[in-house]
Amino acid sequence: MGSDPCCCRCGRGTRAGSTALWNKGWWFWIKDATEEWSNVLKLWQPMSTWLRQQFTASSSEPTKIYCENCWKAWGRYVKPGCEYELSSSCEELANRLGVEINDDASHRQKSNPFKCTLCDRVFNRGTLDTHLLKEHGASQQKRKLADPPIISLLDDALAHLPSRPAFFRLPTKTHARPPLVVHVSGCAQSATVSRILKGTYTQSKWNHGSPVFKKVSHDTSEVTVLIFYWDGRDDPSFQGWWFSPEVGSDQVWAHCQTAAGSSSPPVSGWKVPWDGHVDSELKVSLDPQPEKSTDGVWEFLSSEVGSREDWQPMSYEMQRELEDRWARGWKGDNGSDTFHVKANGYTYRIDCSCMVQWNVKTNRRRPIRRQQRCNAAASPRAEGLNKEIRRHVDENAMLTSKVADLEAELLMLKASKTRAEHTVLMTLQEPWRMSRQLDMSVRVEVHSEDGLFSALQKSLVSACPAGHHGECNAGRSLTITRLEQIQNIRLWKSYEFRKEQVKKELEGQTSAQVSSSFSCCQWAKLDPTVNEVLVLHGTVPDNVDLIANFGFDERLARERGLYGQGVYFTDQTCKAFQYSGASKQGNGCFIITRLILGEPHYAKGPLSQLKVEPLRDAKDPSKGRCHSVIASPGTPSGNGAKQVHRELVIFDGAQAYPEMIVHIRK
Incomplete structure (x- = not known):
């Protein structure tokens, strides 16, 4: 091979x-x-x-x-x-x-x-x-080389972007207020590149712990220009500040290598192109910031996805821990991007790059940010208000954590809840019929507390005719011990195929409707056009596994059955009970079955020689055969006796699908 x-x-x-x-x-x-x-x-x-x-x-x-x-x-x-x-x-x-x-x-x-x-x-x-x-x-993509120079300013600019290996992109952090402003002069290497880089830039977001600056432009046709810092996580040669149309782009105009953790772009030392020589004319100057005493305020996003953003301040304990880490460079432990903080009785994992806090116990994740705010006047009144705010913030943080715990506990309880109405459950499970059997059990146990047990008990009692007594009384006093749902895709597809065949054979014909006195499984959508009904098949427990896996096989039927060599069913509990084995062994089984009767032949007496369905018209075989035999109560059964129970016989096992196993005890 x-x-x-x-x-x-x-x-x-x-x-x-x-x-x-x-x-x-x-x-x-x-x-x-x-x-x-x-x-x-x-x-x-x-x-x-x-x-x-x-x-x-x-x-x-x-x-x-x-x-x-x-x-x-x-x-x-x-x-x-x-x-x-x-x-x-x-x-x-x-x-x-x-x-x-x-x-x-x-x-x-x-x-x-x-x-x-x-x-x-x-x-x-x-x-x-x-x-x-x-x-x-x-x-995961190959590096793209820049297009050759063409006339337009945008394409001409992109033509001057040398290729470099792709960066690994990470989410950015929200910036502090007020935004920083930098001014960039032109460069000597290229008039086109100089025209692109020259201008005023304002802080727009964060990347790798440093601000990202975007060129201010009112002309939408101009190419976007960013100044950003990239650390050496991918390659030490990448560490430093870059001019590029996008953070992490594999195309850049200029680069300046700096020390780790640089908080602002360097004034000089820029290489144009990024792997070329230092351009002495390219200068970057930072606007002086007004002298203000400011505090960093840490906040977390309390709103859920899809709702309006609601940023809430963190507890005083959490503020202190994060601000201390911020002052030390906002880096993780052991060279990573993460570190752990204990606050409010919980341990939180903080991701410096993604700006996310993760409650280790509840697994709840929330975005975080640091806001820059001016200090309040140092007056007794202000200090008192600050203490009050801290107290409420701490209370809010504790309540938020408690709500998260309760929500998680509630979801776990819902997940472990096993009681459900079987009709609803089977409606949800119906798609299995179109899926695969490989990782699915053929027999699925129904929970003992399911409401189907009591509903089925009533249906079995009502399926015992009122005029039947003596041995038939056992059908009214039996106990259901177990229920199993059968999910056999191979049998179901054979059954569906046979149903379509019968439906085509009945096209253009009128056939009397047949009903069943047994009805319980409300999830089963029966097709009246082929006289599809729910019936019972009594059998001993030893046969259950064969039926569940291989269905009803007419070839194994008794050769001289009263109404032919077929598979027998009934819609009367007392008749099914006779074959369940419960009368002798104490324990027995019913198989609740979907049955296609199609056009039935109503027996007028014994048909023990019958091996296939009888002809519709004995004088004209071209009209085809019936699909089943029905022996109604009162039909002569030989030796002067009459049929007591209703029996339904098929000669093609594909016309029956075993829906459920009912384990009973006398």
């Missing part, structure tokens, strides 16, 4: 071990690149020619193959129709950047299931794609 494909996430080869192949909405499992898993036979068998072709072709598609570990941790969640569906382009980029499924046990796992390991932030499906392209897209 040549070179075998590799896992699109970790790069592991497929020569050994199990591999999952995604193809047209289905997962196929392959072992050692030679065998495929058969869901029907439940064993490994030699790989088919078709699957071998798909497997080989997948090597050119970046998101089709996952090793078993990557499939469990990532692949099964992100494909179309899965829990956290991603587009193929977003999935590919997430694989390359190492995005993970968020393992946070709190409520954030549902609302923000993805974790970007590069910046330690969580996202939902909508925001992940935007984040990866905006923040990390540049690091």
